[in-house]
Amino acid sequence: MIQNASKSPDPLTELILTTFRFNGALLAAGDALVGDLGLTSARWQVMGALALEGRPLSVAQAARRMGLTRQAVQRTTNDLVADGLVTFADNPDHKRARHVVLTAKGQRAYAAADTRQRQWVGELGDGLEPAEIARASALMQRLLERLQGNQETNHDSKGG
Secondary structure (H helix, E strand, O other): OOOOOOOOOOHHHHHHHHHHHHHHHHHHHHHHHHHHHOOOHHHHHHHHHHHHHOOOEEHHHHHHHHOOOHHHHHHHHHHHHHOOOEEEEEEOOEEEEEEEEEOHHHHHHHHHHHHHHHHHHHHHOOOOOHHHHHHHHHHHHHHHHHHHHHHHHHHHHOOO
8 A cells, every 4th residue: 555645654764755855945045045146056055155164265175065966066066157156276285176265246245245135034934942952953963963973884895
């Protein structure tokens, strides 16, 4: 007999499915929030990794911080370079892995996006208890750490 497709068999699977839907909704909301700034959620995310780090990053370093593949971040970075939002700079620690740096235009676009995001988050979280949000965040962080630990263990066991 087929299970009801709207409900998963256990709470963790339901959380995972909700997280997938939540991620899609976040990306769509992000695209709508910053689209007129010439950004997408992906572009904004790469720019955020650079802005929040407070120092230049290579594409690979930015990808690791975001939990994305280097190739995906490279494609997005190339688009950002083409639009004058970021540029490449020499990396004194590595000749081929150049740093990605926000341009003045990129800094302005990121600042405008950040201002909008702060207001949007305030509206989205209106009426939610900070302790409830903190518990949800802590749970997601623990699950993320487990997933990353499993990936490292699986990678190590395959000889890589």
